Every structure is written in C-alpha cells, then in structure tokens.
Amino acid sequence: MLHAKYGHVASFWYGKHYYVSLASPQAWKDHIKAFDRPVELFEFMRPLNGDSSLQTTNGKEGKTRRKIYDVSFQHDALQNYYVYIKGMANDVAKKLSSVPPGEHITLQQYMSVFVSKALGRVFYGAYFEDEQKVTELHRNYETILEALNQKVSDSCPANDEKFNSALNVWRGLIQEAIQHRRDNPPLREEDRNFLDVLIDFCATDEMLLSDASTFFIGGYHTTMYMLVWAIYFLARDMKIQDKVYEEVIEILGKERDVDFMNQSRLRYLKRVMDETIRCSVLAPMAARVNYEEDMKVVDYIIPKGSGVIHALGVVLMDETIWPEPERFDPDRFLPEKVAERHKLAFSPFGFAGKRICPGYRVSYAAGAQLLSTLCRKFKFHLVGGHSIQRKYGFVTLPSEEVRIMIEKRE
Ligand code: HEM
Structure with a gap:
C-alpha cells in the first residue's frame, strides 16, 4: 500500500x-499518461456493459475508439443537445408546479426520469421520445443495478431471475433504438448523433450494443446524482439558492432557456455544479x-x-x-x-490523459438547463432539515432518499 x-x-x-x-x-x-484500465475491476459489469465494451478495451483499439467517440461529446456536437434537454427541463418544472404546497417530493424519482429522457434522446434519437419506453429503460436499469450491487456486496443473495429478465428488457430496448435509427437515419449531417457514429464505426453488432450501453451506464447515475446532490446542497442553504436565482434572472431573464452560447455566462451556477461534484465526491x-x-x-x-x-x-x-x-x-x-x-x-473526471471521462460536458449541459429552470421557478426546502451521508460506490449516492418541498417564486 x-x-x-x-x-x-x-x-x-x-x-x-x-x-x-x-x-x-x-x-x-x-x-498522467497511463491509458489501460484493469479489466478485472470491471468484470462484474460485463453483463451490463457487454462483451466488447470500451470500458474494458485497452491499447490501440481503446485509443482509436476514444478518438472516434469523443467527438460526439465535444463542443460542436453539444449544441444540438440543448434543444432536446430544454423541453425535458420544462416538463419537470411543469410537473413540480402541479405538486400541492407542502407535499414531499422525492428527488431521485424526478431526476431519474429527467436524466433517462435526456440521455435516451441525446444518445439514441427519437426512439426514446416515447415516455413509456423511457420509463421501461430506467426502471429496468435500476433493477439491474440493485441486483448487481447485491451480487458484488454479497449482502444478500441476488435474485438472478429478476436480474436476467430486467437485463433482457433493458438491452432489448437499446437494441430496438439501434434498429430504429438504422431504419430512420438522419437526413442532415448536423443531425447525426452518437448512435450514428457507433453504427458507422462498430465492426460487430455486439460492439455496437456494448458501447451504446456503456455510455448510458457512464452517464446515468453520474448525472442523476449530480442533480440530486446539487438540489440537496441548495435546499440546505437559501443564500446560495438565491444567488443562483439572481444570476439566472440577470443572464436569462424570466423566460430564456440555457443554450450553448449563454451557459458559460452562468458562472455562479457552474461553481455550484463543481462544488456539488467535489462535496458529494460524486465519482x-x-x-x-x-x-x-x-x-x-x-x-x-x-x-x-x-x-x-x-x-x-x-x-x-x-x-x-x-x-x-x-x-x-x-x-x-x-x-x-x-x-x-x-x-x-x-x-473529478479523471486526470490521466486520453482516458478521462468522455461525457462530462453532457452532465454540465443537463445540469445547467435543469437547475436554471427550476431555480428560476421554485425555492427548495429540505424536509426535516436532515443531514444526508455519502454512500460510496463507483458513484456516490445519498445514504437515503432526498426529500424536499417546493415553494413557487413570484
Ligand atoms: C458529473 C458527471 C460525471 C462524472 C463525475 C464522471 C466521472 C468519470 C470518471 C472518474 C471516469 C473514469 C476516468 C478515468 O478512468 O480516468 C469516467 C469514465 C467514463 N465516463 Fe464519466 N462521469 C460523468 C458523466 C458522464 C456522462 C454524462 C457520460 C456519458 C455521456 C459518461 C461516460 C463515461 C464513460 C463511457 C467512461 C469510460 C471511458 C473509457 O473507458 O474510456 N460520464 N467518468
């Protein structure tokens, strides 16, 4: 040691x-220059990631894939994402507006739907515009992870039947999304998404399914819990919350949404997201x-x-x-x-050269969009004023459900 x-x-x-x-x-x-990842460490994720996942692909092959895939998450490609995520953030705000005053809101529930929709649309295209499919996607994914955690921790025997059935449904949905995109390719070059890159590049169907799954896995819990933790920290400190609100009003006014150009002007909000990632020890x-x-x-x-x-x-x-x-x-x-x-x-996204997290900008884009939309409309209050502990894993989760109440801003 x-x-x-x-x-x-x-x-x-x-x-x-x-x-x-x-x-x-x-x-x-x-x-700093090391690239290869210990394959054994991720072996337990193989059923989810698939046999040909980037996550466990080292050497020249891993580097080539990263070079091709990374472009889908860099600045130019990101511009399209804002358009999709904006509508989803407004949907969350609409749903929260209809919650009766004083009712407790479980953050995980809202954030999991938002993040599944956002990643589903951004990565795979129109197939996941269907709300029911998104619900199936994240429900089955949660079931898989629960069973996987049990398998890894040995705390109680994993229910293999439940695990396998959820895994089949989840992988089946991604497979269907791939087929849907093959049948409906984008008409314009600028509408190409990550799945189009995979469809063109991947040598086998197994590799295509593996990497399409791997990016959902990489992005889902990280982004979802970044948002849950952020709202938790904001709900604990009204002064910080008000500063976010004031900045959003100053930069965007009452109506404008975040886009690729104005996101960088929300400097305080960026600091809130960075401090959330640090203070929650997210990954x-x-x-x-x-x-x-x-x-x-x-x-x-x-x-x-x-x-x-x-x-x-x-x-x-x-x-x-x-x-x-x-x-x-x-x-x-x-x-x-x-x-x-x-x-x-x-x-927090790794430091070692070419293998740091490829997708973190998606989390910032989704975070800026959702947090600015919600902070402009609501004040968050923590239920019971409790202090939540960190539960460590590959992603750090809150030790219990985070419950808040909301108050509409004028
Ligand atoms: C705040 C959000 C996020 C955090 C804190 C985070 C953190 C990390 C870390 C620490 C790694 C390991 C890096 C290394 O080995 O040096 C990683 C890898 C990875 N992340 Fe993220 N991540 C986030 C969001 C995302 C998103 C949104 C996506 C999907 C678009 C994503 C996809 C991946 C993938 C696919 C890998 C493995 C890359 C490879 O094997 O080359 N992450 N992430």
Missing part, C-alpha cells in the same frame, strides 16, 4: 490493487494498469499487471487543498481561488 505525500489512503475493497493518493503532485506526474475513483511492464509511481515500483487505483475522491476531500472540506462553498471555484491550487486538484 502506498502512502503519498499527504498521507491519505483510499479505502476500496479491491484487495490486490495498489492505492495511490493523488494528493501527491509527483504521483500525478508519474501516472471517487478511476484505475489504470500496465500489463506490459512495471510502473514507477513516486518512489514505488508497481509490478506489471497490478492495478493502480486513482483515489480521486480522497483528493476532493483533502483538507490541505480544500479547507473545511465538508462545507459546501461554491466560492472555492472563484477564478482567484482556482489559480492558487495545483491544476489537477479538481480532477
């Missing part, structure tokens, strides 16, 4: 791997391996074939970088504060 400069060690369950706190700049430096780890030769990290030699866990979450809670790390304070991301820190201190 490695103790890096600041003495932190992450407590993951993955026995035979090394844990490196990336609070050490040297550890960052030594490891606490990444991992790398070198199967070919030994790796040197700081003063340690990692034998070839041994995985290194990037303890991203440990860095996000390091009090030498973030004083009072548990305090939610978006002003940590003021430009002058950012300039004082090591440039990799905030690396």
Whole structure:
C-alpha cells in the first residue's frame, strides 16, 4: 500500500490493487499518461456493459475508439443537445408546479426520469421520445443495478431471475433504438448523433450494443446524482439558492432557456455544479494498469499487471487543498481561488490523459438547463432539515432518499 505525500489512503475493497493518493503532485506526474484500465475491476459489469465494451478495451483499439467517440461529446456536437434537454427541463418544472404546497417530493424519482429522457434522446434519437419506453429503460436499469450491487456486496443473495429478465428488457430496448435509427437515419449531417457514429464505426453488432450501453451506464447515475446532490446542497442553504436565482434572472431573464452560447455566462451556477461534484465526491475513483511492464509511481515500483487505483475522491476531500472540506462553498471555484491550487486538484473526471471521462460536458449541459429552470421557478426546502451521508460506490449516492418541498417564486 502506498502512502503519498499527504498521507491519505483510499479505502476500496479491491484487495490486490495498489492505492495511490493523488494528493501527491509527483504521483500525478508519474501516472498522467497511463491509458489501460484493469479489466478485472470491471468484470462484474460485463453483463451490463457487454462483451466488447470500451470500458474494458485497452491499447490501440481503446485509443482509436476514444478518438472516434469523443467527438460526439465535444463542443460542436453539444449544441444540438440543448434543444432536446430544454423541453425535458420544462416538463419537470411543469410537473413540480402541479405538486400541492407542502407535499414531499422525492428527488431521485424526478431526476431519474429527467436524466433517462435526456440521455435516451441525446444518445439514441427519437426512439426514446416515447415516455413509456423511457420509463421501461430506467426502471429496468435500476433493477439491474440493485441486483448487481447485491451480487458484488454479497449482502444478500441476488435474485438472478429478476436480474436476467430486467437485463433482457433493458438491452432489448437499446437494441430496438439501434434498429430504429438504422431504419430512420438522419437526413442532415448536423443531425447525426452518437448512435450514428457507433453504427458507422462498430465492426460487430455486439460492439455496437456494448458501447451504446456503456455510455448510458457512464452517464446515468453520474448525472442523476449530480442533480440530486446539487438540489440537496441548495435546499440546505437559501443564500446560495438565491444567488443562483439572481444570476439566472440577470443572464436569462424570466423566460430564456440555457443554450450553448449563454451557459458559460452562468458562472455562479457552474461553481455550484463543481462544488456539488467535489462535496458529494460524486465519482471517487478511476484505475489504470500496465500489463506490459512495471510502473514507477513516486518512489514505488508497481509490478506489471497490478492495478493502480486513482483515489480521486480522497483528493476532493483533502483538507490541505480544500479547507473545511465538508462545507459546501461554491466560492472555492472563484477564478482567484482556482489559480492558487495545483491544476489537477479538481480532477473529478479523471486526470490521466486520453482516458478521462468522455461525457462530462453532457452532465454540465443537463445540469445547467435543469437547475436554471427550476431555480428560476421554485425555492427548495429540505424536509426535516436532515443531514444526508455519502454512500460510496463507483458513484456516490445519498445514504437515503432526498426529500424536499417546493415553494413557487413570484
Ligand atoms: C458529473 C458527471 C460525471 C462524472 C463525475 C464522471 C466521472 C468519470 C470518471 C472518474 C471516469 C473514469 C476516468 C478515468 O478512468 O480516468 C469516467 C469514465 C467514463 N465516463 Fe464519466 N462521469 C460523468 C458523466 C458522464 C456522462 C454524462 C457520460 C456519458 C455521456 C459518461 C461516460 C463515461 C464513460 C463511457 C467512461 C469510460 C471511458 C473509457 O473507458 O474510456 N460520464 N467518468
């Protein structure tokens, strides 16, 4: 086990791997170019991701896929997404408007529908405009994950029948979306989406289904829980909430929606999202391996074939970088504060070169759209004023359901 400069060690369950706190700049430096991922670490996800997933594809093949796919989540491609996500954010606001005053709202329930719709539409196209299909998509996905968690934790025997049946329905839906897109290709170049890229590129149907699934898996819980945590933090602090509201009114007025051009002007909202990702420790780890030769990290030699866990979450809670790390304070991301820190201190999407998260901009786009729409219309109040704990996994979940009440703004 490695103790890096600041003495932190992450407590993951993955026995035979090394844990490196990336609070050490040297550890960052030594490891920044690593690309390959320990395949065994993700083996338990194989039924979901599929046999040919990018997630476990290393070397030249992995790098080629990343190069082709990444374009779908970069600036130009993102412009189209706002149009779709806008309508979905307005739907959530409409639904919340009809909730009687004082009624408790379970955030997870609303956010899972919003994120499934947004990812479904953005990744796969019109097939997931059908509300019933979206509901099937996320309900079955939740069932799969619940069973998978049981399998991994061994806390109670997994219900294989339930798991297999949910998996078949979920994969079947994505398969149908692929067929739908094949039958209805876009007429204009600018309407091409991620699925079109996959359809053109993937050599086999299994690879196509695997990667179409992998991106939903990568984006669903991360985006959904970023939103749940964000509203939780806002509901705890009316001053911060009011600042978001004031900024939205100043930049967008009462009616305008977020788009590709104006999103960057919502600077306070961006700081709220960054601080949410940090303070919730949303995605606490990444991992790398070198199967070919030994790796040197700081003063340690990692034998070839041994995985290194990037303890991203440990860095996000390091009090030498973030004083009072548990305090939610978006002003940590003021430009002058950012300039004082090591440039990799905030690396919640991974830091190691070409394999960092390809899709995080989708989360920011969805987050900016939904949070600005909701903050303009409502004040959020936490039910019972309770303090929620973090439940760590590949994505950090709130330890219990987050319930709020809303009050309409004038
Ligand atoms: C706030 C939101 C998100 C966070 C915190 C997050 C975090 C991460 C992290 C830490 C990794 C591992 C990076 C590494 O190995 O160095 C990762 C990988 C990945 N993420 Fe995200 N992510 C987010 C949103 C998304 C979204 C919206 C998508 C889908 C569009 C996505 C798709 C993926 C995929 C496919 C990978 C694996 C890439 C590969 O194997 O090369 N993520 N993400």
